[in-house]
Amino acid sequence: MANIGIKDTEFIRGNVPMTKEEIRILSVAKLQLEEDSIVYDIGAGTGSVSIVAALQCVKGTIYAIERNSEGVELIHANKEKFGVTNLQLVEGTAPDCLETLPAPTHVFIGGSGGKLIDIIRTVREKNPKARFVLNAVTLETLGEIQKIREAFPEYEDIEVIQVGVSKSRKLGEYHLMTAENPVYIITLKG
Amino acid sequence: MANIGIKDTEFIRGNVPMTKEEIRILSVAKLQLEEDSIVYDIGAGTGSVSIVAALQCVKGTIYAIERNSEGVELIHANKEKFGVTNLQLVEGTAPDCLETLPAPTHVFIGGSGGKLIDIIRTVREKNPKARFVLNAVTLETLGEIQKIREAFPEYEDIEVIQVGVSKSRKLGEYHLMTAENPVYIITLKG
Amino acid sequence: MANIGIKDTEFIRGNVPMTKEEIRILSVAKLQLEEDSIVYDIGAGTGSVSIVAALQCVKGTIYAIERNSEGVELIHANKEKFGVTNLQLVEGTAPDCLETLPAPTHVFIGGSGGKLIDIIRTVREKNPKARFVLNAVTLETLGEIQKIREAFPEYEDIEVIQVGVSKSRKLGEYHLMTAENPVYIITLKG
């Protein structure tokens, strides 16, 4: 049984932003992956979501899409560290680089480079039943939810949750509760 | 592959408090269950954590411990609904009713009836390497963390996180962000 | 010295939504009222923000704007209870009912009925230096921030904060931390 609860410290990290443990766990859980799912991880960063998805979908394939070269190297390194073979690295910018890929069943979007609507439209042309899970950390991305509702009225029941996590951190003899930035997790049920 | 992301609405619920979706997902993920784990779910309530754990540990056994009769009935109903056969229902109060059970590898404590230290001690006598995940929603239970540190100095690296979740709820033409009560999730690594 | 920290229970309340204590305190503090300020409280609800502002601005005037008749009655009742004489009740819908009012120095918007941009524009025609504090509890209102940026590039430094408050509530012998819905407080510095 593949563990969904991998710690942040187990991933090789650079200066690339990484989806944090609790947000990664919840995002992958909300994808509701199957053993044979075809997954796009768009804006894959360090590849942490791709790795967890790859460990779940042992008969499927994960496409980690990343345009930043440091990110690409980190995904390579993490793929090797975790020994996953069902993870394909795609260097490029979505939605352009999605054209030649097989249709996905599940799509995680950690970063969209301002092209959220275009990405959703491109994926839907491949598979209108694909399930999306999005992370939003900026007011601008949050504002896109309204545009998604307008552009895709098919999604009647969009789930939007906000998650705030604080962690205790040792400070001398005390334990300080330290906040992580709040993240919105948005689910579009295909 | 068993899905960890079961929705709250899929469980049969009464007036018994239920661990909410996101807290259930994170708590089970932090348990880091194996296929053959022996799990105690103490203060099992509706049995939602037990059900998810049972679906993960297909070669293991889950012991759902609950003293409230309405809870016991709900666990029965949910066990039947999800068709899990590796879930044993134990009606009684921890730690007393734990005596005759096999040693666990993982323990989730959703409610301790004020006996948290006693429960941990009883479990540790059975298996000092058992991993604990606790939920705390009251100031009193939170105050117990300090007592755990004092009573069990073996746990050098106790993880304490607080999770706050808000969900969008339709209100006329608007979507109101609605808060759930914050929950502390505490992990004792055996 | 007028106290800004009035408790929710001190106000006469009906079924009308009320700005909660901590959000009211922070919103009024961020208005940075002066003794002689002219204040609009748009979507005044129970009038709780108007009352606190009236107690601060002893040489100024507060205009409580409310379209809901139950709200209007509550504002009357609270005005009487707190004995404030510098509070004018305006029954009507903003921005229409603002036309005949004196130019404000400070504007609090608790509810805009979907007319946020129009209200800001109308106020700015009266006084382009007016300071605005807005509360947003829906995703739709939050999405308006981007429209404010586009419509009024003069506001270079819009402050957006989100505040989440939990309060301990007695539950038998325990104290449960109970969450209030998160509120965004937005400040436009005139």
Next chain:
Amino acid sequence: MANIGIKDTEFIRGNVPMTKEEIRILSVAKLQLEEDSIVYDIGAGTGSVSIVAALQCVKGTIYAIERNSEGVELIHANKEKFGVTNLQLVEGTAPDCLETLPAPTHVFIGGSGGKLIDIIRTVREKNPKARFVLNAVTLETLGEIQKIREAFPEYEDIEVIQVGVSKSRKLGEYHLMTAENPVYIITLKG
């Protein structure tokens, strides 16, 4: 009218932890100061709470108690910057250094150096009706609430709130919501 809403950037700051704007506003509001209040600010840090209190209590006196020499210098600097004359600086450790001070009507405790119960006891000997507002950011201080309940059953109605604040921060063309650490604000009504 003294403004309670002073921005963090208006205070002279060093490497000393400062009570952040929103927590300072709420804490001072919950003190419910009067014009002639006698206030202790224990663990005064940069003196930001003392300054705001001094501006409110124009006929009262604020005693800023701080043991750290860098803090003492910052309080001096801020006292001068804001031109308040009703602020007395007390270099030392509470409760010892409280002995010779006049009885307070209001006490803010931002840091207690682990002596919370002793400080409350010492103040209560001077004035059993003094109102306390405490900030807690560590699990250990939070655990002290239970000890306060046990040591001082006179406080029947202790208010405990937790406040989480996130602020938008410009990041290129985007606005990232950035979390501040959660703070518990505890009020003991004398």
